Amino acid sequence: MSILPQENDFWNNPNNNNFELPLILVDGADCLYYLVQDISEELDSFITTGRTDTQEFTVFSKKQEQLLTSHWAHLGFIITHHSQKVEYMHHGVSITYLKVQNPKTGMSISFLPWFLLPDRPYPVFLYIFAICHYNRADKKSLSQSAAAAGKMFGVKSLNKSTVSRNIKALENIIDISRINIPLSIEQPELPSNEELVKLVPEILSSASSIDSLEEKYGEMIKQLPMPINSTEAVHHVLSNIPIEHSKVIKDKEVFRRVTRDIRKRPPRPRPPKSKCVQRPLEFINFGELEQKRKGFINDCRCLVLDAAVSYHRFLV
Numbered sequence: 001m002s003i004l005p006q007e008n009d010f011w012n013n014p015n016n017n018n019f020e021l022p023l024i025l026v027d028g029a030d031c032l033y034y035l036v037q038d039i040s041e042e043l044d045s046f047i048t049t050g051r052t053d054t055q056e057f058t059v060f061s062k063k064q065e066q067l068l069t070s071h072w073a074h075l076g077f078i079i080t081h082h083s084q085k086v087e088y089m090h091h092g093v094s095i096t097y098l099k100v101q102n103p104k105t106g107m108s109i110s111f112l113p114w115f116l117l118p119d120r121p122y123p124v125f126l127y128i129f130a131i132c133h134y135n136r137a138d139k140k141s142l143s144q145s146a147a148a149a150g151k152m153f154g155v156k157s158l159n160k161s162t163v164s165r166n167i168k169a170l171e172n173i174i175d176i177s178r179i180n181i182p183l184s185i186e187q188p189e190l191p192s193n194e195e196l197v198k199l200v201p202e203i204l205s206s207a208s209s210i211d212s213l214e215e216k217y218g219e220m221i222k223q224l225p226m227p228i229n230s231t232e233a234v235h236h237v238l239s240n241i242p243i244e245h246s247k248v249i250k251d252k253e254v255f256r257r258v259t260r261d262i263r264k265r266p267p268r269p270r271p272p273k274s275k276c277v278q279r280p281l282e283f284i285n286f287g288e289l290e291q292k293r294k295g296f297i298n299d300c301r302c303l304v305l306d307a308a309v310s311y312h313r314f315l316v
Contacts, residue, residue, distance in 0.1 A: 022190065022308035023109075023203070025217055026118070030210060031099060031108040032203070035308045036060070037190050037301070039113045043095070047115060047123070048294060050089030050154060059097045059113050064193045071197045072100050077204065082110070087121050089154035102204040109200060114301055117314055125300040126153045127316045128238070130163040131170055133246045135235050144281065148248050151283050152293055166316045167234070174233045177311040184306040185240045185299040241303065245296040248289060250282040 022035040036059050039047075043057040058065065069079050078101040083094045095116060101108035115123040130149035134140055142160035150158040173179070191199055207213050283289065307315050 020309055021199075021203075022114075022188075022305050024308055024312050024314055025210075025213055026314070027214065027217075029118075031101075031110045032210075032213075033118070033314075034109050034111050035114045035305060036111050036193070037114050037188070037305060038193050040064075043113060046091075046093070047088075047297065050091075050290075050293075052091060052093065055092070056094045056096065059095065059111055060193060065098065067194070068197060068200075069098070072200060075201055076103065077101060077201070078103055084116065084119070085121065086116065086123060087155055088123055088126075090156075091154070100200060100204070105204070105207070106209050107204045107207055108210070109203060114304055115297075117316070122155060122158070123153070124304055124315060125297050126155065126158070127162075127166045128170075128300050128303070129153070129246065129296055130158070131167050131234065131316075132238055132241055133248075134163060134167065135231065135238065136243055136246055144249065147281055148246070148283075152248055152289060152296075169316045170234055170237075173307075173311075173313050173315065174237055177313055179233075179237050179307075179311060181237075182239045183237055183303045183310075185302045187302055188305045188309060190305070190309075238303070241296065241299050245292050245299070248284055248292060250284060 022037070024033040024035070026033065039059055040057065040061045042052075042054070043059065046052045046057065060068065073079055080099045080101075081096050082099055083096045086093055086095055095113065097111050097113070097116075099108055099110045110118075112118070115125060117124050117127075120127075126149050129152055130145045133148045134142060134145035137145065142163050146158045146160045146163045149163070150156060284292075304315055307313050
């Protein structure tokens, strides 16, 4: 892992090869976001299994958080705790994360677990799954993709308009960031939580303020996308995720066509036409769903971190 250069070298180019950290700058935000890969054991277990006996989680373990905060506080940094609600696997939980600020410059970093999107109600992998499902379906249906994602990740209220907005958001990110290769599903090499002790002070001292970063990054963040074939771009960028992960709806049975009776008969009175009732979707069994969910989450973690390291973006 390379050491962060000083401001003149490091912050001038957002695609600098030395910027090999999952750091994200959002236009208008008051901080940088750092995506934490090695989250606490309790939180990781909840994300992996969907089961929990508690409704409150922290990003770091108690031991790790104490190590980090005591060192940063000793250096004079301001440390605050913030929480966000997340709905997942029929649970509504609260996730508490750290925000560290350099009082001399106003620079600050919020440490989010890799799956959390600021002010969004669901984990990132739910949105990406819905996009994958829609993108790869033979007969595209926003309603079916929303239902599939809701079934996969235990969310009843996912709306097709949410899927549509996130498809557009990902297309926009691909355009702006000029992502032209598939995102990786290989485990990235990132600093350990213990290494953050020394790394964070370097980051917070490498720029004069968030405003100074926005001046340098702002136009790139705000610029409009170039017109491209968006459907193909999304498919290409997400192509490393196995297509089998998104197959959770059972195929409809094909019924043999009955030969029509062509004999002439007198017309028979017919009842008024009733409204067509759509057959409910049938999903694969629980064991198969759980296996696919775990596989997709693992691949999505790598995908999200690759986007953060390579392009310094949230995926949606």
